[in-house]
């Protein structure tokens with residue numbers, strides 16, 4: 001599996017005094033509870049993918065890491081653009097603490113000045129949370145910042161059965177029970193992330209200490225899968241409140257094998273004909289109307305596909321690129337021209353030769369009859385076969401995702417203004 005091209009992550013020019021800041025997710029293979037929970041699909045993405053995407057899109061980190069002891073997790077981490085630290089067996093036990101593992105990571109990466117430890121079990125994390133929390137630590141000179149959530153809960157003292165001791169209220173006076181709107185509630189650590197300076201982690205064996213601050217997250221973003229045993233419930237929460245990325249601005253689509261079904265009609269006059277489905281061309285138009293550029297990939301050595309691509313170029317006024325054995329190079333040339341990175345690109349292809357691009361693209365789709373390698377590499381599998389409306393299906397999927405991304409970017413901007 002190929003690693004996503006590493007675009008410079010830190011782009012927003014904070015006054016960080018040249019400090020080296022990384023995000024780190026700890027993801028053990030053999031953790032207790034759900035098997036390989038860290039890469040179990042949640043709303044279509046491996047659990048780990050949700051926080052990695054938010055970390056990378058925050059543009060705040062010199063690099064984003066996953067520390068793991070497991071090959072499968074390593075693969076998923078790399079597909080999502082993270083670097084991988086293979087942790088040693090000594091810190092991969094059930095009894096190993098997060099701090100020990102982070103210390104090991106820091107000993108191996110001496111350039112790192114500050115770590116943001118993010119928990120994969122908090123998939124509703126957004127880039128704006130990390131941006132705002134990192135601003136506190138960098139601009140206001142704190143040693144550590146961690147996330148909290150506000151809760152309105154009344155606590156009562158626990159008593160042993162038969163001890164005769166009475167329970168008593170801890171944080172309320174029952175006769176003066178405040179109404180929810182009259183009580184600010186209390187702040188609880190929610191385990192989403194902990195940002196700490198290197199020296200603090202070694203001196204105090206802790207992620208929290210020194211000059212310490214908290215960052216408050218909204219309750220709707222404060223999901224904790226450790227507690228949310230109910231996976232479908234967490235899924236709904238993520239669909240509603242999760243971060244869906246920046247959306248795509250360009251789609252690459254193979255003409256043969258995606259827009260055609262591979263059949264060639266031989267006419268009496270001797271002309272070869274192929275057929276495309278109007279549902280598919282409509283799908284491409286829908287994307288164009290939403291501002292997604294369409295680039296068709298034709299085959300250099302296939303005259304029928306080439307003449308069809310020519311027709312489609314006129315019909316859709318889109319670009320057609322002739323590709324051959326060096327598919328990846330040809331595709332990357334188009335991206336470089338437009339200064340796009342893979343996460344802003346969608347790709348549709350049906351064949352084994354498409355697997356690399358499918359793997360790299362931010363959104364990737366295959367028709368139902370694609371090769372096994374292609375299907376494994378893609379994040380979205382259409383129910384329809386090639387030439388039968390598969391592209392339309394993928395187009396709708398893309399639009400749904402970009403819609404979410406757009407609403408969210410608006411929300412992120414509002415959050416930042418109000419911060």
Ligand SMILES: *[C@@H]1O[C@H](CO)[C@@H](O)[C@H](O)[C@H]1NC(C)=O
Nearest residue numbers: 084085086087088107108109
């Ligand atoms: C840590 O660094 C040492 C020496 O550079 C290297 O041998 C080892 O493989 C690294 N360990 C990890 C987990 O990356």
Ligand SMILES: *[C@@H]1O[C@H](CO)[C@@H](O)[C@H](O)[C@H]1NC(C)=O
Nearest residue numbers: 256257261262350351370371
């Ligand atoms: C992909 O589509 C092309 C063109 O129709 C076809 O030649 C090829 O066999 C297809 N690949 C698979 C795995 O079906």
Ligand SMILES: CC(=O)N[C@H]1CO[C@H](CO)[C@@H](O)[C@@H]1O
Nearest residue numbers: 149189190191222223224227
């Ligand atoms: C680790 C941790 O403290 N998680 C908490 C984060 O916040 C949620 C929502 O309030 C709690 O349910 C978790 O226990």
